[in-house]
Amino acid sequence: MNPFKRLMLAIARSRLSSTKLQEGSRHPLEDWVCAKVAATAKGEAELRTIIGRVRPEEVDREALLEYQLFKVRHQMRYTLENSYYYKAKWGKAGVSPSDIREYEDLIKIPLTEPMDLAEDSMGFLCVSQTKVMRAFTTSGTSGTRKRLFYTRGDVLNIVDAIAAALKDVGMRGQDTLQIMFPTVAAWDPGLMLESACQVAGLRAVNATTIDIDEQLRIMRERKTSMLIGLTSFLYRLTVLAKEKEDLRSFGIKAIICSAEPLPEAMRMELEQAWGCPALSQYGMTEMGLATTIECRSQDGLHVDAADYLPEVIDPTTGQHVKDRTEGELVWTSLCFEGSPLVRYRSYDISMRIDPPCGCGMLTLPKIGKIKGRMDMQSKVGLGDKVYPHLFDEAVLKVRGVLGYRAVIEKAGYKDLLRFKVEYMGDPKEGKKLVEESLQSLDEFKLGMENDLLAPPEVEVVPPDQEHWVPKSPTLVDKRNQFE
DSSP, X not given: OOHHHHHHHHHHHHTXXXXXXXXXXXXXXXXXXXXXXXXXXXXXXXXXXXXXXXXXXXXXXXXXXXXXXXXXXXXXXXXXXXXXXXXXXXXXXXOOGGGOOSGGGGGGXXXXXHHHHHXXXXXXXXXOGGGEEEEEEEOTTTTOOEEEEEEHHHHHHHXXXXXXXXXXXXXXXXXXXXXXXXXXXXXXHHHHHHHHHHXXXXXXXXXXXXXXXXXXXXXXXHTOOEEEEEHHHHHHHHHHHTTTSXXXXXXXXXXXXXXXXXXXXXXXXXXXXXXXXXXXXXXXXXXXXXOEXXXXXXXXXXXXXXXXXXXXXXTTTOOBOOTTOOEEEEEEESSOSSSOOSSEEEEEEEOXXXXXXXXXXXXXXXXXXXOEEGGGOEEETTXXXXXXXXXXXXXXXXXXXXXXXXXXXXXTTEEEEEEEEEESSOHHHHHHHHHHHHHTSHHHHHHHHTTSBOOOEEEEEOOOGGGOOTTOOSEEEOOSSOO
């Protein structure tokens, strides 16, 4: 590394508060969030008059919420001055920052639709192009392309949050993180993670190959101790590699599954094979990729509450739902300068889980594991809603299954689901086990009993790692007319 690059790296590292976290901290992410709240109160008179001049260890749930509401008001003022989109939106809604004093006041703020961002990404930009350090284009799960702009401050903030989250799941200076997102895209999280580790002084290797043997070779050579990657790829690697390797011999401390949901059937397979916790991570490009991380209690994902405010609403009424009640996740970015988003609809189905947590965290809120997307649900039989997550749990719990694709069609007046399943083992046995597992689902039982749903058809095929495509949709509805 040349001297100039070393200097720039040192300057960036000096601006990270995650590097100041004490070794031995039980909850680095919570400590990091509380330190940011205390620092903000110290520098902002408006917040200081509400929560006082608090020390990090004095930040409680009430102080954290007041901080978040303060940041929402700040973002509303900031976007009113700098965003063409929000200037028009706040004026039309007749809402002002001073209206937001309590959590329930948030519903006064109109929701931001992903389609609005897709149609006019420049309308959300709040800085000049000269201040944009990175721009990401994402189509996400919805397939609608959106463009986000991040300033240097935004990128450093994301890096800081990633480092704090990695430390929270046990990563230390002597560990090496193997990053496994075998896909080439403008939003590739592998590049951001590798950069985050470099700036934060953590060791990482970005392994993008889909070749299983090559991934294992890199683990041995680099003495990898933690894994993070695309959930479906980590699962495929595990199922294919465990037949020829003792995966526990690698000494992996934790596996972080990202960019896709982590079904419990997958988690069980991963943990049994590697002998370590498999944890879920959820993020959105619109929110900087790194918003939540699961702790070892495995009861929801802790939110980076210094930078994001999640709400869970009833998508029909727009009202907040109660703790541990399913609804739609809505996000507000509290610190972004480039493309800040206020009450942005995710269309993801989850729940809000209030602290404390079984891991010992007292302050940070959590969200539940993502159940699915509202725009990816289908109805079958008597009108039962089905999501990919439902079939993940049924199909992937069959030992030897690597993945599947499902198609919904019409067979006369009945709904018909066809499953193409990659399976290691005797195909007749695999077909029988998958069919039995699917038919045990209540959604299938009710539809078949009422003669509105045909028995699922299952085709079993051998593994095809060479033609595997990351992040392919697992459920496609081909019916012409359905509700």
